[in-house]
Amino acid sequence: MAANLVTELESTSGRRGNRSRWVTVVRTPVGAAAVIALGALLVLAVVAPILWSGQATRADTAQMLHGPSGDHWAGTDNLGRDILARVLVATRLSVELALLATLIMVVSGLLLGTLGVLFGRRVGRVTAAVINVAVAFPGLLLALFFAVIFGIGTKGAVLAIGLAGAPSFARLVQTLVSGVEQRDFVLAARVAGVNRFRILLRHVLPNVGEALIVNATIGAGSALLSFAGLSFLGLGVQPPDYDWGQLLGNGLTGIFEHPVAALAPGIAVVLAGLAFNFFGEAVAKAIGVTTTIGRIRVRVPKPAVAPDRSEADRPDGDTVLQVTDLRVSFPAAGGVVTPVRGVSFGMARGETVGVVGESGSGKSLTALAIAQLIERPAAVEAGRLEFLGTDLRGGGTAHRDLLGVHFSMVFQDPMTSMNPTHRVGGQLAEVARRHGGLSRKDANDRAVDRLDAVQIPDPRRRAHQYPHEFSGGMRQRAMIGMGLMGDPALIVADEPTTALDVTVQSRVLHLLEEIRREQNVALLLISHDISVVRQVCDRVLVMYAGQIVEDLPAADLHSAARHPYTRALIAVVPDMHTALNQPLAVIPGRAPDPTSYPAGCAFAPRCPLATAQCRTEAPPLETDAAGRRVACWNAEAPIEVIPESAEVLCE
Amino acid sequence: MTTTSSAEPAPSLAAGVWDNHWVRFAVRRTGQLLISLWALVTASFLMIHLVPGDPVRASLGLTAPQSLVAARREALGLNDPLLVQYWHYLQDLATGDFGISMSSQLPVSQVISQRLPATLALAVSAFVLALLIAIPLGALMGVVTRGGRAQRTELSFTTVSVVVGAIPDFVVCVILVWIFGVNLHMFPVAGKSGLDSYVLPVVALAVGPGLVLARILRVEMLAVLQADYIRTARAKRLPAVAIYLKHALPNALTATLTLSGLLLSGLIAGTVLVENVFAWPGLGSTIVSSIQGKDYPVVQAIVLVYGVFVLLINLAVDVALALLDPRSTIREN
Ligand code: SF4
Numbered sequence: 014m015a016a017n018l019v020t021e022l023e024s025t026s027g028r029r030g031n032r033s034r035w036v037t038v039v040r041t042p043v044g045a046a047a048v049i050a051l052g053a054l055l056v057l058a059v060v061a062p063i064l065w066s067g068q069a070t071r072a073d074t075a076q077m078l079h080g081p082s083g084d085h086w087a088g089t090d091n092l093g094r095d096i097l098a099r100v101l102v103a104t105r106l107s108v109e110l111a112l113l114a115t116l117i118m119v120v121s122g123l124l125l126g127t128l129g130v131l132f133g134r135r136v137g138r139v140t141a142a143v144i145n146v147a148v149a150f151p152g153l154l155l156a157l158f159f160a161v162i163f164g165i166g167t168k169g170a171v172l173a174i175g176l177a178g179a180p181s182f183a184r185l186v187q188t189l190v191s192g193v194e195q196r197d198f199v200l201a202a203r204v205a206g207v208n209r210f211r212i213l214l215r216h217v218l219p220n221v222g223e224a225l226i227v228n229a230t231i232g233a234g235s236a237l238l239s240f241a242g243l244s245f246l247g248l249g250v251q252p253p254d255y256d257w258g259q260l261l262g263n264g265l266t267g268i269f270e271h272p273v274a275a276l277a278p279g280i281a282v283v284l285a286g287l288a289f290n291f292f293g294e295a296v297a298k299a300i301g302v303t304t305t306i307g308r309i310r311v312r313v314p315k316p317a318v319a320p321d322r323s324e325a326d327r328p329d330g331d332t333v334l335q336v337t338d339l340r341v342s343f344p345a346a347g348g349v350v351t352p353v354r355g356v357s358f359g360m361a362r363g364e365t366v367g368v369v370g371e372s373g374s375g376k377s378l379t380a381l382a383i384a385q386l387i388e389r390p391a392a393v394e395a396g397r398l399e400f401l402g403t404d405l406r407g408g409g410t411a412h413r414d415l416l417g418v419h420f421s422m423v424f425q426d427p428m429t430s431m432n433p434t435h436r437v438g439g440q441l442a443e444v445a446r447r448h449g450g451l452s453r454k455d456a457n458d459r460a461v462d463r464l465d466a467v468q469i470p471d472p473r474r475r476a477h478q479y480p481h482e483f484s485g486g487m488r489q490r491a492m493i494g495m496g497l498m499g500d501p502a503l504i505v506a507d508e509p510t511t512a513l514d515v516t517v518q519s520r521v522l523h524l525l526e527e528i529r530r531e532q533n534v535a536l537l538l539i540s541h542d543i544s545v546v547r548q549v550c551d552r553v554l555v556m557y558a559g560q561i562v563e564d565l566p567a568a569d570l571h572s573a574a575r576h577p578y579t580r581a582l583i584a585v586v587p588d589m590h591t592a593l594n595q596p597l598a599v600i601p602g603r604a605p606d607p608t609s610y611p612a613g614c615a616f617a618p619r620c621p622l623a624t625a626q627c628r629t630e631a632p633p634l635e636t637d638a639a640g641r642r643v644a645c646w647n648a649e650a651p652i653e654v655i656p657e658s659a660e661v662l663c664e
Numbered sequence: 665m666t667t668t669s670s671a672e673p674a675p676s677l678a679a680g681v682w683d684n685h686w687v688r689f690a691v692r693r694t695g696q697l698l699i700s701l702w703a704l705v706t707a708s709f710l711m712i713h714l715v716p717g718d719p720v721r722a723s724l725g726l727t728a729p730q731s732l733v734a735a736r737r738e739a740l741g742l743n744d745p746l747l748v749q750y751w752h753y754l755q756d757l758a759t760g761d762f763g764i765s766m767s768s769q770l771p772v773s774q775v776i777s778q779r780l781p782a783t784l785a786l787a788v789s790a791f792v793l794a795l796l797i798a799i800p801l802g803a804l805m806g807v808v809t810r811g812g813r814a815q816r817t818e819l820s821f822t823t824v825s826v827v828v829g830a831i832p833d834f835v836v837c838v839i840l841v842w843i844f845g846v847n848l849h850m851f852p853v854a855g856k857s858g859l860d861s862y863v864l865p866v867v868a869l870a871v872g873p874g875l876v877l878a879r880i881l882r883v884e885m886l887a888v889l890q891a892d893y894i895r896t897a898r899a900k901r902l903p904a905v906a907i908y909l910k911h912a913l914p915n916a917l918t919a920t921l922t923l924s925g926l927l928l929s930g931l932i933a934g935t936v937l938v939e940n941v942f943a944w945p946g947l948g949s950t951i952v953s954s955i956q957g958k959d960y961p962v963v964q965a966i967v968l969v970y971g972v973f974v975l976l977i978n979l980a981v982d983v984a985l986a987l988l989d990p991r992s993t994i995r996e997n
Pocket of ligand 1: 615627646
């Protein structure tokens with residue numbers, strides 16, 4: 014019964030579809046070439062001695078050391094034997110010995126590598142230590158060491174190369190096995206009392222088998238090369254036998270008179286080595302993840318709709334940012350995807366604007382596009398994109414100093430957003446040195462001063478530390494400090510608190526708020542959390558499917574939100590009245606995929622107010638007298654149903 | 665780890681913590697070195713005892729008189745109990761005494777000191793050349809092909825570097841000799857004379873590892889260029905050169921460095937083959953002739969010297985890694 018359970022677990026552990034994955038090897042050009050080359054090599058190894066042994070050993074004293082001719086395509090050696098025939102015949106011995114050495118490598122590597130599974134942790138740890146010492150030495154040195162012990166000659170060289178490869182193979186086995194050992198079916202087998210040897214054979218090895226075969230194939234390639242090396246040095250195959258290495262060594266002595274004698278076996282060695290290698294790599298790639306990167310060039314169609322000018326190009330001296338009809342598009346399988354489709358808004362000095370929406374709504378891309386941080390292959394287009402009155406469109410490096418001094422960004426994850434190999438102070442100082450032209454010392458002083466401004470205690474000492482010595486909240490404050498190195502007019506904060514502990518979140522938000530107030534900076538806060546936005550912002554932009562669907566004062570969120578999506582967002586936020594034991598509410602349905610936006614209103618499939626018009630005609634973003642904007646055909650309709658109909662799901 | 669923002673500065677305490685993980689790193693790494701060294705010395709000692717039959721008889725040949733064999737055995741101390749021999753071996757090594765060559769009767773230490781400089785000169789120049797190939801090429805390729813750009817360049821770079829990198833040293837030697845020695849008569853192909861005699865052996869040693877390293881560095885660069893802190897650097901509006909060289913390259917190098925250590929030890933091994941092709945008067949040609957002549961004390965000593973170099977290289981890599989990326993000293997705990 015236990016065994017059944019184990020088999021069942023195993024069968025669901027992802028060993029399905031192996032056949033087809035192996036077949037995909039042949040489908041890639043490299044894979045197909047490798048399969049053909051390896052096949053040809055093996056066929057040659059079998060048939061060459063049968064066909065050409067006579068020519069290879071027939072001495073012809075009339076034709077010693079001749080160059081290539083009609084009779085001898087690669088010429089003859091010092092006894093007048095045909096070199097091409099010798100190279101072809103040597104295929105068998107070269108391949109045979111390489112495979113034999115590989116077999117020794119695999120068997121001894123498996124034994125060493127699985128000792129831990131068979132005899133317990135302690136034995137495993139000891140062998141791991143031994144293996145660690147051994148793998149530090151290059152294979153050729155180990156091979157020389159063993160060649161001394163086993164003696165010069167074919168047998169000694171096979172043993173030497175096999176054993177020299179064993180430690181690294183054993184290490185591989187250990188790594189793979191320890192990965193499988195913790196999987197459910199092995200643990201289950203263990204609990205069921207299956208003995209260790211059986212576990213190894215039945216459950217562990219079959220699951221690492223593919224990886225081992227791939228590596229053994231690559232190992233065979235290097236064994237072939239090593240063997241040629243040893244024979245070349247005169248430590249491997251001894252006359253009258255001959256393999257490629259020995260032919261190469263002999264050819265080298267006469268290379269000035271007769272280069273082909275050296276080049277022909279050299280080419281054979283390289284081709285055979287490559288055949289094994291490429292085959293192994295091709296299989297490895299087929300078994301692993303395959304990624305295809307599209308080669309489509311982005312040709313973004315010009316917007317058909319007239320750009321939305323409603324928000325008015327108010328030529329306000331106070332305007333920090335003016336964005337009109339911003340679009341971001343990517344090349345994708347089968348065309349172009351446009352996850353941001355025509356976003357327009359403006360920001361004044363000292364204003365805090367929040368952008369909310371589910372993940373995938375295009376809010377982060379909007380922020381990156383405004384910051385000119387979108388890289389190819391993605392493309393940004395806009396009717397207007399002005400920062401402090403300067404047109405940023407066309408990007409490039411023209412506005413580097415303007416943006417460097419007056420435009421700051423704070424990213425979501427402070428853990429990864431700082432360079433781990435630079436001191437925190439240096440990362441801040443860099444901005445002032447680059448854009449402010451400050452000396453190293455002045456820049457460092459300013460960095461310390463800014464760290465102090467973002468409430469980092471003991472800033473002088475902290476400036477000398479690396480990011481990993483900071484806590485998450487402190488790092489995020491340092492990031493904000495980095496944005497204060499210049500004289501920011503706009504801070505764009507993309508989910509600045511999402512990666513932080515709840516206790517730290519409010520501190521970071523307060524800091525941003527304080528900076529905004531004291532320095533009269535505009536703050537664009539991107540968040541998926543409507544309660545964060547409501548707390549800090551003056552105005553809220555609600556984004557859905559790459560468009561702004563509502564733009565309203567934060568104070569109106571609760572009382573006067575008009576778009577059904579905004580109202581749904583508010584409805585699902587747990588408040589004081591939500592019982593703690595109640596499951597989290599979510600908006601039913603799923604956000605549309607950027608690859609296939611519906612024809613009409615993108616929210617229609619999830620909207621309780623959706624009508625036939627909604628499904629065919631996209632609602633325009635209309636501005637009302639108070640400057641609020643909404644894109645909905647039924648914006649004024651009441652929805653009592655929302656809170657109740659919000660499907661309640663367990664998290 | 666000091667993650668709390670404690671009010672009292674106590675710089676001495678902080679410095680203590682900072683020192684501490686360096687101290688622990690040093691202690692751990694030294695311990696590792698000593699264990700490997702011990703394993704190496706023991707393996708080298710055992711080598712002569714693992715040879716089947718009588719190593720002295722094997723070395724002197726079947727025709728040598730029994731009395732000579734017995735005398736030589738006595739002189740080498742092979743008749744003592746194994747542990748006593750081991751103890752003597754360790755003592756001798758400690759005083760720099762590697763024994764006497766069986767064939768030339770010269771002290772082995774003298775052979776080594778004559779031969780080592782040539783090998784070191786070869787290996788060091790090859791390593792420097794490999795880095796000079798790898799770092800600019802790998803970094804450039806990483807930048808050029810980032811985010812799926814320049815796919816054709818990427819494909820040809822990968823193909824060329826895989827194929828050339830897969831050609832074993834001694835075949836590269838043969839090809840170089842053929843092109844530059846036989847056909848062009850540009851460089852000498854045997855012996856160590858002037859600077860030009862370095863060209864072919866150094867290039868033969870450096871090309872493969874240089875290309876392999878360049879490929880690895882490219883992949884590392886691609887990964888690093890995706891990192892959030894590169895986006896931060898771009899958000900700071902740094903010039904492209906500063907982003908690539910100051911922010912991306914050091915992070916890509918930390919990962920590449922470990923592998924360059926492996927390549928350098930591989931390069932030391934590669935000198936054995938290359939020296940034999942170019943009749944380079946180094947340890948490599950000596951060890952091969954000594955293996956063929958069964959001159960075991962010389963072989964033992966050269967294996968030891970190679971091994972020590974490999975261990976020192978690994979140590980140097982770990983130290984360099986620690987300096988470049990201080991986290992690596994803690995990571996292992
Ligand atoms: S336009 Fe129609 S579907 Fe879209 S949000 Fe308004 S009511 Fe719902």
